Amino acid sequence: MKIAAISDIHANLHALDAVLEDISKQNCDVLVVAGDFIDCGPFPVETIRKLRALMPVMIRGNHEGYILDNIFSDKFEHPPFRALYAPGKWAATCLTTEEKDWLASLPTRAELNYGADVNVLVVHGSPRRDNEPIYPNMPDGLLEEMFEGEVRPRRLVIAGHTHRPALIRWRGMTLVNCGSVGYPIDGDTRACYAIAEWNGEDWLVQHRRVEYNRNAALKAIKKNASLQEAGPIMRFIQYLVETGTTAGMSEFVNRYIKSGDHPTPPDDMEHLEMAVIDYLRQYYNNS
Structure with a gap:
């Protein structure tokens, strides 16, 4: 069993196309999408x-939420949320009624079983929350809380959310963060995804980085920022x-x-734009 796992595409179609082309050459049996597409x-x-x-x-992540x-x-x-979450509002207006209903029908987790207790769990963040990250070197106690009732030896857990590729071996399980197709934040601008293959005894995992047409993606994003x-x-x-x-977006x-200085619509969008421009100007100057 060979699984291609992708996550955090964030509607970057150019990156997705490049990753799907790479996946087509890897002889995978299953494609898994771990949310935030x-x-x-x-x-x-x-x-x-x-x-x-x-x-x-396919599951949905916090951004589909x-x-x-x-x-x-x-x-x-x-x-201030109307302006801050405008990307989601705009995306919603682009979808048909059928696509909106389909999005709402997606689960927040999925399980695949391949016999002999070989199990795959797909989540976006952690098993308990779609916005809870799984990081390398997490305290054992925190992992125990996250995975209460979920621990199964030989289990593969596929997650995303952090935009950072990771591989963790814990309690006989293999925890894989597949990184981000659309927006990696680890300093490598190439799209990232993971392949996991069961060899009869364990999951073998590799993260693959794929070049894509970033100039074309940037042109579309600049238009999208209006x-x-x-x-x-x-x-x-x-x-990004x-x-x-990330330029400290969070x-x-x-x-x-927290600033409390949020004008009412429609002035809130222009106010946010000026705040973003000023912040990024300072960030560029200090970096």
């Missing part, structure tokens, strides 16, 4: 349709694709939320 990227519809045509094992919140609730309708589309947060995504690093978002 859309949101914060310029090609949500094209990404969904391409993946659905391949009929992979953000899009569903934009579709089925008013959670992000007020400042106030009429996904909005100012996409400026961080542009930096250019450098393979720090910025937390600081912006």
Whole structure:
């Protein structure tokens, strides 16, 4: 059994195309998509349709959750969240009703069984939360909490969320973070995915890095960063694709939320844009 595992595509279609071409040469039996395949990227519809045509094992991640919140609730309708989560709102407007319903029907975890107690668990973050990261060198106690009731020897656990490739052997299990197809943040700008193969005794894992047309992706992302589309947060995504690093996006978002200085719509989008531009200018100057 040979599994290709991809995650965190974030609607970067150029990166996805390159990875799928590489996978086609690896003689894999199964394709697994571990969530965050859309949101914060310029090609949500094209990404969904391409993946659905391949009929992979597929779950949704926290970013699909953000899009569903934009579709089925008013959670992000007020400042500052309306502007900060504009990528999800824009992606939601691009989808058909059938695609929205399909997205809502996706599970948050999947299990594959191949006999002889060989089991594969697919999650986005951890078994208990889609936004909880699994990192190398985590304290044993924390892993025990995460995997309470989930430990099975010979089990392969496929996860994403952190955008960083990782391989952890723990309690007889193999924990694999497949990295990010669309937006790696470990300083390597190439798309990343994982292949896991069962050899009869253990899971053999390799992470593969794939070059893709980043110039074409950046052109689409720049257009996507307009106030009429996904909005100012996409400026961080542009930096990420250019450098393979985050430019402190999470720090910025937390600081912006706590600032309390959030004008009402439609001025909130322009206010966020100026804040992002100012932050990135300082970041560039200090780096």
